[in-house]
Amino acid sequence: xxxxxxxxxxxxxxxxxxxxxxxxxxxxxxxxxxxxxxxxxxxxxxxxxxxxxxxxxxxxxxxxxxxxxxxxxxxxxxxxxxxxxxxxxxxxxxxxxxxxxxxxxxxxxxxxxxxxxxxxxxxxxxxxxxxxxxxxxxxxxxxxxxxxxxxxxxxxxxxxxxxxxxxxxxxxxxxxxxxxxxxxxxxxxxxxxxxxxxxxxxxxxxxxxxxxxxxxxxxxxxxxxxxxxxxxxxxxxxxxxxxxxxxxxxxxxxxxxxxxxxxxxxxxxxxxxxxxxxxxxxxxxxxxxxxxxxxxxxxxxxxxxxxxxxxxxxxxxxxxxxxxxxxxxxxxxxxxxxxxxx
Ligand code: GLY
Numbered sequence: 344x345x346x347x348x349x350x351x352x353x354x355x356x357x358x359x360x361x362x363x364x365x366x367x368x369x370x371x372x373x374x375x376x377x378x379x380x381x382x383x384x385x386x387x388x389x390x391x392x393x394x395x396x397x398x399x400x401x402x403x404x405x406x407x408x409x410x411x412x413x414x415x416x417x418x419x420x421x422x423x424x425x426x427x428x429x430x431x432x433x434x435x436x437x438x439x440x441x442x443x444x445x446x447x448x449x450x451x452x453x454x455x456x457x458x459x460x461x462x463x464x465x466x467x468x469x470x471x472x473x474x475x476x477x478x479x480x481x482x483x484x485x486x487x488x489x490x491x492x493x494x495x496x497x498x499x500x501x502x503x504x505x506x507x508x509x510x511x512x513x514x515x516x517x518x519x520x521x522x523x524x525x526x527x528x529x530x531x532x533x534x535x536x537x538x539x540x541x542x543x544x545x546x547x548x549x550x551x552x553x554x555x556x557x558x559x560x561x562x563x564x565x566x567x568x569x570x571x572x573x574x575x576x577x578x579x580x581x582x583x584x585x586x587x588x589x590x591x592x593x594x595x596x597x598x599x600x601x602x603x604x605x606x607x608x609x610x611x612x613x614x615x616x617x618x619x620x621x622x623x624x625x626x627x628x629x630x631x632x633x634x635x636x637x638x639x640x641x642x643x644x645x646x647x648x649x650x651x652x653x654x655x656x657x658x659x660x661x662x663x664x665x666x667x668x669x670x671x672x673x674x675x676x677x678x679x680x681x682x683x684x685x
Contacts (some may be wrong), residue, residue, distance in 0.1 A: 349512075349658065351376075353376040353378075353678075354377060354529060354681065355380070355527040356369075356527055357379075357530045357531070358381045359380075359532055359533060361515075362388050362389060362501070362534075363497070363500065366508055367383050367504060368533055368671050370504060375439070375675055382518055384518040388634070388635075389636055390501050391498065391501070392497075392498040392552070392634030393663065394497070394590045395495040395497035395664050395684065396493075396494050396570055396572075397418055397493040397495065398489065398570065399417075400459055401439045401455075402665075404455060407642060410643060411462060413669055416669055417670075418492070418665065419671060422674065425668040428507060429504065430469060430503050430507075433495045433499050434495055436493065437585065438569045438570070439494075440475050440487075440572070441455075441486050441488075441489065441571075441573070442483050443483075443485045443486060446574065447577065449485045455487075456468055457514035466486045466487040466679040468486075471484060472485065476568070478567055488569075497664060502503055520541075521541070529654065534657065536549040536636075538645075538657040538658075542653070546645075547639060547645065547658045548638055549597075549599060549600065551635055552636055553592075553594040553605070553609065553632070554591065554592040554632065555592070555609065555628065555632075556585075557590075558587055559588045560627055563622065564625070565585055566588070567620065570583050571619060571620065573615065575619065582616060582620060587625075588626060589620075594633075597640055601633075602632075602633040602634070602635065604632065609631055637659060637663075639658035644656070644659055644660070644666060647673070648677055656670050659685075
């Protein structure tokens with residue numbers, strides 16, 4: 344048992360990982376009375392690079408029914424209180440517009456829309472997409488609107504969660520290379536792609552994604568109001584509004600832990616972004632970065648119990664921000680069992 348839990352707490356909890364998942368779990372556990380320490384590194388991980396879309400509909404694809412179900416459950420939590428008490432301007436868009444450029448792209452979009460309807464979660468189709476977003480390129484007509492999807496400023500959210508954690512009594516601790524270094528009654532492994540270094544055998548692998556940040560300049564056309572996701576001649580691109588510009592993402596490839604931003608990745612993203620929203624050509628190219636998504640073989644996150652005092656919360660793939668509230672609730676449920684047993 345850990346030796347450091349504060350008097351009156353349910354017990355001590357050591358969370359390894361200070362990204363959106365670790366922080367969401369920490370805030371929730373602290374509010375349930377746990378004495379929480381978050382072991383975190385100085386390095387910026389996937390949460391820093393992320394687009395911040397909360398988009399279970401527009402990320403969906405037939406066969407991914409389980410992902411859709413937990414994504415929708417988590418989106419409800421975003422709408423029903425996860426943001427309560429978090430400081431700052433966090434939400435940057437309140438719907439997604441999903442559009443298609445050529446006929447094959449339109450067919451892909453219909454596949455998704457039909458599947459969502461069959462799942463009981465219809466989206467709103469349109470053949471006049473420019474009525475919803477006048478900045479779209481001429482000729483882009485077909486799309487659907489996901490009315491309840493959100494986007495958040497990933498960096499503002501992480502900063503807000505850190506503040507909320509501190510306010511709730513969470514303490515910061517140095518990174519660890521071995522779970523034995525975590526002096527706590529219960530441990531949560533929430534360090535993304537590094538989870539297997541603490542618990543060998545966890546099936547999480549890095550999937551690289553390059554993301555650009557474009558900044559609005561005086562004289563440019565205004566920012567889009569919705570998240571715009573597009574299929575562009577078979578590739579996918581997303582444009583996520585921010586207070587000062589647009590986040591453009593994302594490439595996806597398996598190159599181990601390589602986070603070099605490469606020319607073809609940036610070129611493809613810019614080509615596709617400007618095909619969809621030509622006005623972006625006048626924006627400043629402010630940042631190019633790459634993150635490593637923690638992906639699992641079946642695309643579902645690893646959230647649950649590993650042994651009598653260890654929990655895991657990783658493997659969120661493309662949906663770490665979306666699934667943060669759901670993960671925090673799941674871990675809170677597991678912790679209630681531990682807490683009750685102490
Ligand atoms: N959330 C989208 C991505 O990982 O690119």
